[in-house]
Structure formats: C-alpha cells, structure tokens
Amino acid sequence: MTFRVTRYAAIAAPAQGERPASPPPLLRRFGTAAIALGKWASEGARLASDDVLAERQAKCEMCPERVGRWCRFCSCWLPLKFRLATSICPANPPRW
Numbered sequence: 772m773t774f775r776v777t778r779y780a781a782i783a784a785p786a787q788g789e790r791p792a793s794p795p796p797l798l799r800r801f802g803t804a805a806i807a808l809g810k811w812a813s814e815g816a817r818l819a820s821d822d823v824l825a826e827r828q829a830k831c832e833m834c835p836e837r838v839g840r841w842c843r844f845c846s847c848w849l850p851l852k853f854r855l856a857t858s859i860c861p862a863n864p865p866r867w
C-alpha cells in the first residue's frame with residue numbers, strides 16, 4: 772500500500788497496477804465519501820446531467836479498477852460518484 776495525493780486529498784490508495792481482490796475497506800469508503808461530499812457541497816452542490824452520468828457509467832464499465840459498484844482506485848461508490856458534478860476519475864490519465 773502506498774500513499775498518493777489525489778485531487779480530493781491525500782488518501783491511502785493502491786498504486787495503479789496493484790489489484791486488491793475485494794472492494795476497498797469500509798473505513799476508507801466512508802473517508803472518501805466524506806471528502807467527496809465535502810468538496811461537492813463547498814463547490815455549489817451541483818448534480819451531473821443525465822448525459823454526463825451516462826458517459827461516466829459507460830467509461831467505468833470498461834475500467835479494470837471497477838469492482839461492482841466501487842472504484843478500487845479511489846474507494847468511491849460509483850452511483851454517487853457519477854451523480855456529483857465535482858467528481859473526477861482518479862486514474863492517470865483520467866478516463867473521464
């Protein structure tokens with residue numbers, strides 16, 4: 772496990788290429804959700820349009836970092852991540 776600085780904040784996350792076998796640990800999921808919601812609220816609490824949401828879903832569908840409804844790269848719950856206008860893909864380069 773390495774520590775990386777994402778555009779959200781400094782969080783513990785697996786380096787790209789490391790492939791944990793299961794979704795991220797519960798505590799980390801809560802932490803990333805709190806950070807994402809705080810950023811979203813502080814930047815106007817805007818929601819993504821249906822078109823943006825569909826584009827994000829389509830790109831995540833083909834991503835090897837997706838585990839069910841979770842992104843194991845940033846530990847975010849994807850249905851929420853898709854809808855928040857301030858969300859970004861943490862991959863380098865970002866996939867959306």
Ligand code: SF4
Nearest residue numbers: 831834837842860866
């Ligand atoms: S948010 Fe980015 S890294 Fe995460 S599953 Fe979606 S495309 Fe992959």
